[in-house]
Amino acid sequence: MKPVYVIGHKNPDVDSIAAAIAYKVYKQSSAEGLYIAAAAGELNEESRFVLEKLEFEAPAIVKNVGTTVDDLLDMDEIVYVTADMTVVELSNFMQKHRLRTLPVLNDKHKFLGLLTIGDLAMIFMERLGRGQDVENSPEILRDILSKKVADIMKTRDLVLFESHEAAEDARKQMLSSRFRNYPVVDEDNRYLGMISRYDLLQMKRKKVILVDHNEKKQAVDGVDEAEILEIIDHHRVGDLQTIMPIYFHNEPVGSTCTLVAETFLNNSVYFSPNLAGLMLSGILSDTMIFKSPTTTAKDRRIADELERISGLASLEWGKAIYSTSHLELHSEEELITEDLKEYVSGDEIFAVAQVETVDLGRIRQRKDKLVQAMEAVCRRHKYAFMCLMVTDILEAATELIVAGDKSNLVEQAFGPTGEGSIYLHGVMSRKKQVVPVIYEVLRKQKMM
Numbered sequence: 001m002k003p004v005y006v007i008g009h010k011n012p013d014v015d016s017i018a019a020a021i022a023y024k025v026y027k028q029s030s031a032e033g034l035y036i037a038a039a040a041g042e043l044n045e046e047s048r049f050v051l052e053k054l055e056f057e058a059p060a061i062v063k064n065v066g067t068t069v070d071d072l073l074d075m076d077e078i079v080y081v082t083a084d085m086t087v088v089e090l091s092n093f094m095q096k097h098r099l100r101t102l103p104v105l106n107d108k109h110k111f112l113g114l115l116t117i118g119d120l121a122m123i124f125m126e127r128l129g130r131g132q133d134v135e136n137s138p139e140i141l142r143d144i145l146s147k148k149v150a151d152i153m154k155t156r157d158l159v160l161f162e163s164h165e166a167a168e169d170a171r172k173q174m175l176s177s178r179f180r181n182y183p184v185v186d187e188d189n190r191y192l193g194m195i196s197r198y199d200l201l202q203m204k205r206k207k208v209i210l211v212d213h214n215e216k217k218q219a220v221d222g223v224d225e226a227e228i229l230e231i232i233d234h235h236r237v238g239d240l241q242t243i244m245p246i247y248f249h250n251e252p253v254g255s256t257c258t259l260v261a262e263t264f265l266n267n268s269v270y271f272s273p274n275l276a277g278l279m280l281s282g283i284l285s286d287t288m289i290f291k292s293p294t295t296t297a298k299d300r301r302i303a304d305e306l307e308r309i310s311g312l313a314s315l316e317w318g319k320a321i322y323s324t325s326h327l328e329l330h331s332e333e334e335l336i337t338e339d340l341k342e343y344v345s346g347d348e349i350f351a352v353a354q355v356e357t358v359d360l361g362r363i364r365q366r367k368d369k370l371v372q373a374m375e376a377v378c379r380r381h382k383y384a385f386m387c388l389m390v391t392d393i394l395e396a397a398t399e400l401i402v403a404g405d406k407s408n409l410v411e412q413a414f415g416p417t418g419e420g421s422i423y424l425h426g427v428m429s430r431k432k433q434v435v436p437v438i439y440e441v442l443r444k445q446k447m448m
């Protein structure tokens with residue numbers, strides 16, 4: 001059965017990881033099919049801490065959901081022959097299974113070579129076809145029939161594919177060769193099946209459910225080629241397109257985990273105390289322990305319920321999650337790219353990164369180096385400007401560090417920056433208090 005990947009955004013945060021795992025559990029217990037919780041990148045320290053404490057396995061890291069060769073394969077039973085079979089046995093086998101192409105495998109299912117009915121016929125024709133030595137025919141026949149598969153299988157000039165190759169690359173190779181079937185192997189050369197041109201016509205795209213994002217820029221690579229079945233999110237509506245109508249649940253609440261937990265509760269689907277703790281972690285992380293202005297009454301109500309079920313206390317548990325990220329150990333490059341989001345306005349790209357801390361002074365000391373690193377990132381990615389929000393969760397404030405050629409636009413939005421940064425009281429939310437303000441400035445600038 002083809003799995004459905006439940007996957008969050010790139011640079012995954014706790015909400016994204018927790019929502020993927022929780023929604024996978026929800027789907028698995030309430031719908032048909034096979035669901036896999038996935039992460040679009042390496043997990044951060046907070047997520048690893050939460051998963052370990054609550055005894056969850058880390059989600060599979062899936063960095064591309066583009067169509068690959070294994071998506072073209074049928075999950076039929078594998079039919080094959082072994083190298084020690086005789087030609088007589090082979091002929092009987094081919095007739096019985098009505099097959100024209102067969103893989104030759106060893107006892108560990110490793111691919112050794114290929115046999116086609118055409119190659120087999122060619123052997124007879126080459127030896128008997130001229131009809132000149134009719135009296136020797138019985139011996140020639142006996143000779144052919146006593147040959148082993150190993151003697152006649154084709155091992156050279158084959159076109160075979162690895163399961164993780166892009167389907168598009170395979171398509172090009174298939175169109176420029178003349179074979180009927182193409183064997184597919186895994187990275188250990190184990191045979192998985194055959195594909196043909198016909199399989200290219202059947203679109204068998206990977207299936208995904210997106211949680212905690214709905215913009216292409218934030219989505220796992222290859223999402224264009226995947227079939228999006230559902231989206232559950234709490235961000236602004238972005239630019240992803242679907243072919244079919246889908247279930248799209250977007251609500252302006254503090255975290256995706258709020259929406260997933262609500263779905264469990266509304267539908268009376270059982271979940272374990274640990275899963276309650278996991279979803280609570282997503283809420284606490286995204287709402288900065290309810291201090292962020294993105295926090296809604298629903299987040300608090302659902303969190304209360306999850307507290308009760310999990311037995312965790314929000315404040316202590318939230319602080320424990322926040323104090324696991326030892327930001328002082330992160331390089332400048334890491335600090336500015338770990339939670340970076342790109343935005344587009346016309347033909348300009350800008351980025352806003354964010355780190356949350358309980359010790360703002362420590363990061364302030366590194367401002368000059370951070371600005372340098374940000375300037376380099378701006379040049380590398382052609383950003384008009386970028387901001388790093390260093391958010392003090394206990395003070396409910398943000399030091400906004402700014403870099404890039406057009407950083408004056410940020411000053412227009414938030415006021416003059418002294419030495420590359422500005423302290424903003426009460427500002428904690430990138431999506432609610434920073435990005436919209438910048439967009440507004442960009443919009444006004446375009447009208448002039």
Ligand SMILES: [Mn+2]
Binds near residue numbers: 016234255
């Ligand atoms: Mn979120």
